[in-house]
Amino acid sequence: MANKAAQLLRVAPFLVSLSWILYLAGVTWIGMFSRFSRNTWISENAILPGYARANFGAADVTFAGQLASELNAKRPTWDNDFPQWLYNAMQSLKLDAYVHNFTTPLHTKGQNVFGILRSGRADGREAVVLATRIRPGDEKRGWGESSGLCLSLALMRFLSGEKWLSKDVILLVLDGRHKYSAAAKAWLDTYHLDTGNEGMFPRAGVIRQSIVLDFDRYRFNSLGLVTEGISGQLSNLDLVNTLRFVAAGQNVNVVLGREPSQTMFSALFNFMKHAALGRTEEDHSHFLRWAIDSYTLTGTNTTSNSYIHTQVVGKVFEGIVRSMSTVSQHLFMSFFLYVLCSPSQFVSIGVYLYPIMMILAPLILQSLYLHFSNNNPMVGSAVSSIAITVSFGAIILHVIPLMDELATFLLPSGLFRPELAAVLWIVSVVIAVIGLYKIIFPRIENMFRDKTVVAPVSTSWISLKAYFNIYFIFATVFLAICNFSAATFSVIPLVPIAFFPYPIKFVQTRLQKLRTLFVIILLITTSPISLFVCLTLSGSGHLLYDIYQRMEEFRFAGTLVMPLVCLVYFPLQVLAWRVCLFGYIQSNQVSAQTPVTEPSNTGKQKAQ
DSSP states (O other), X not given: OHHHHHHHHHHHHHHHHHHHHHHHHHHHHHHTHHXXXXXXXXXOTTOOTTOSOOOOOHHHHHHHHHHHHHHHHHOOOTTTTHHHHHHHHHHHTTOEEEEEEEXXXXXXXXXXXXXXXXXXXXXXXXEEEEEEEEOTTHHHHOOOTTSHHHHHHHHHHHHTTOSOOOSEEEEEEEETTSGGGHHHHHHHHHHHHOOOSSSSOOOOSEEEEEEEEEOOOSOOSEEEEEOOOGGGOOOOHHHHHXXXXXXXXXXXXXXXXXXXXXXXXXXXXXXXHHHHHOOTTOTHHHHHHTTOEEEEEEEEOOSOOOOOOHHHHHHHXXXXXXXXXXXXXXXXXXXXXXXXXXXXXXXXXXXXHHHHHHHTHHHHHHHHHHHHHOSSOOHHHHHHHHHHHHHHHHHHHHTHHHHHHHHHHHOTTXXXXXXXXXXXXXXXXXXXXXXXXIIIHHHHHHHHOOTTOSXXXXXXXXXXXXXXXXXXXXXXXXXXXXXXXXXXXXXXXXXXXXXXXXXXXXXXXXXXXXXXXXXXXXXXXXXXXXXXXXXXXXXXXXXXXXXXXXXXXXXXXXXXHHHHIIIIIHHHHHHHHHHHTTTTSSOHHHHHHSOOOOOSOHHHHHHO
């Protein structure tokens, strides 16, 4: 057994080197997802999309045009009489109309207007939501019969006369003046938690599905499908498939995203980017957080010159509502975890977890080799360092609201408040790093070292690296299950950062010096600050404001960017630098009593 173990240890460094072939294969596999995608299908037999003839007719389109003409004549605004106009319009359609007053976490006030269509065949236990948003400036741009508001009111008028409707339908008009879809969040919180100030909040049963109509163009030739939510949440794939089948029956083209992509690869990349960052400004994102299948439909233009008639768009929505009306339960038969390459092609979780494990292969093999080849493992020191570093990351994550409140206290006028909040948060990160290197790490070394043995101090970095790799592997796999897109964009650059660091003190050969230079450049270019610089170049171009925006998105929308930075990027950078600077950060007491020696096992150097 001992000989076999020795033989495996001799072969292990070569296996670790060959594992980079799996890393490259995993990255290539993800880039070729469009080649491995499958066509979508309807899993829930009760949906029956397009089984009946659509009856949304010319009279309904005329009614939408009359509403548009009335709006263009009055030009109401949210600050004046728009909520009252909506309330009267819904009552004229025999809807149970209500006005919802709310206050956002940013201390701004707003109003939502919603009406409930009670179905004669329904028992009031289930409902479908049709939502649309009124943005500032809509009254200046003017209204058309195909705008989301006019089309929604016309559709509610049509549905009120249909006998097949077996669910209540809620028309929700959202106040679009607030950031991070605060109007949708406030309405959903009030609907489910009964926090209304004036008696019991009106309800229509459990909301099963929701469709958000966001048409800001009068003429368009395709429907844009937006499915990504906050933290990568997605609706059941059957809801997406229903749209595709109903739209195909009306000869309507459906594209992925608000703007059409030229290639399937670009559509896949945009889908994964938005799923990783989170669509904080989309109203359907908050429906997904309440386990309500939802997406946003918008009008977009492709290369085609023929535009979709308003009647055809109304028939598409009629078909979707009719299909959802036939389902008497929550959609559960199809996929919740998937990646869309197009509205008709997807990659399921059963496929996309394999390339993630292939990308992690170098860290898996390196961790096993370092653990079993280390004759004097210092498990306590490694686990304590990792746990305390991650705890510091959690602390700087949870001080984000405190930094915002402190900036508001120092600058009540609001001028330069975002920049000050970002600076205060960066200062807290710097303080955390100084505390770790000056106080925590030396004391951990002094606490867990064996005073009778010299070697463990010189090999403690091996245990630290092995066990942090294990932490990173488990964190990535858990993240990939919840949000594959965020895991992909984080694991590809972070695996080399975790794999290559090696103590500078033990560098001897020219090849090792070149590798050390590469590691230092890699750590600098992939640091959290560099990450925010890249986001800035692709965003507003203002670094401090972009950092504050990510802080605010985490605080009010719950996005994953800041948790990833604080709980993965920050510990990885700190511990990677600790490995590189090993031998230079020990306390004077440790350095005097226990000299640092280079490990004699050359195989460990090969594995690094």
